[in-house]
Amino acid sequence: TTGSTTWENAQPIFRTTAAGTGIALGHNGNLVNTAELAQRARDSGVTNGAAPAATSDSDIVGALLAHGAADRTIEQAAMDLLPTLRGAFCLTFMDENTLYAARDPHGVRPLCLGRLHRGWVVASETAALDIVGAAFVRDIEPGELLAIDADGVRSSRFAAPEPKGCVFEYVYLARPDSVISGRSVHGTRVEIGRRLAKEHPVDGDLVIPVPESGTPAAV
Numbered sequence: 001t002t003g004s005t006t007w008e009n010a011q012p013i014f015r016t017t018a019a020g021t022g023i024a025l026g027h028n029g030n031l032v033n034t035a036e037l038a039q040r041a042r043d044s045g046v047t048n049g050a051a052p053a054a055t056s057d058s059d060i061v062g063a064l065l066a067h068g069a070a071d072r073t074i075e076q077a078a079m080d081l082l083p084t085l086r087g088a089f090c091l092t093f094m095d096e097n098t099l100y101a102a103r104d105p106h107g108v109r110p111l112c113l114g115r116l117h118r119g120w121v122v123a124s125e126t127a128a129l130d131i132v133g134a135a136f137v138r139d140i141e142p143g144e145l146l147a148i149d150a151d152g153v154r155s156s157r158f159a160a161p162e163p164k165g166c167v168f169e170y171v172y173l174a175r176p177d178s179v180i181s182g183r184s185v186h187g188t189r190v191e192i193g194r195r196l197a198k199e200h201p202v203d204g205d206l207v208i209p210v211p212e213s214g215t216p217a218a219v
Contacts, residue, residue: 009056015066021095023066023074027058028124029089029109034060037084041067061085065093075147075156078102082145082158088166090140092122098149105159107142108166110180113153120148125178139181172213186216193217 012024031037034057041060046067061081068077074095082091088108093100101122103111114121114134121134129136140146143159166173169180176186196217209218 009059011058013056013058013062015062017066017074018070021069021074023062023069023093023095025058025062025065025091025093027061027089027091028111029104030087031057031061031085031089032087033085037061037064040064040084061089061091062093074098075100075145078145079156079158090124098147100148101140101146102158103140103142103144105143105162106164107161108164110165110169110174110178111140113137113140113146120153122146122148125174125180127175127178130177136179172211176213176216189213189216193219 012026015023015025017023037057037060041063044064044067046063064081065074065077068081074093075098078093078100082102085104087104088106089102089104090109090111091100091102099120099122101111101113103109110124112123112126112129113136114123114126114129114132115137116132116134121129121132122140123129126136142161142163143157144161145156145158147154147156165181170183170185170188171192174180174185176189178185193214193216207218209215
């Protein structure tokens with residue numbers, strides 16, 4: 001997310017709608033039309049409320065979402081807001097009864113759905129599901145909005161998918177024990193090392209991986 005490193009920009013973002021419903025929002029990604037969204041918020045009379053010093057794109061999204069849910073459901077407000085966001089974003093947000101998850105149409109960052117014995121889990125990486133003992137169900141698709149409540153999971157499409165995932169997830173960002181788009185991150189890094197050795201062979205005495213994510217490729 002964009003914005004300075006301040007307490008006011010810490011996540012999750014929390015906002016209250018005009019109807020008194022609380023909304024908490026978490027965001028992984030970076031929007032490229034933050035200035036446009038900020039102007040839209042100003043034109044709509046949306047204020048930062050409890051966080052006047054917040055400067056992040058996440059805060060603006062949270063404020064616009066809460067503003068849009070003043071006279072309709074959060075899901076309806078999200079279906080109107082999400083198509084206007086540009087850039088990479090994976091969002092999770094919730095009120096007192098429903099958990100929502102949305103992924104940008106390009107699927108730049110990973111987002112997945114997991115199942116616990118008595119509930120559901122949404123996480124950026126499958127490794128997080130392993131930690132809490134959840135079973136992987138599926139990737140949340142680019143351009144998809146999930147709603148999870150007492151009745152289960154329902155899916156809506158706010159944009160047509162145009163998959164353009166970030167290769168740097170495999171190179172550096174993701175944990176090696178994660179699986180993204182059906183492909184093991186560790187296995188991908190090992191294969192990167194094999195191809196590098198074939199394309200640029202070097203008669204070296206020592207191979208040093210930099211950074212640590214290069215270890216599978218180095219060995």
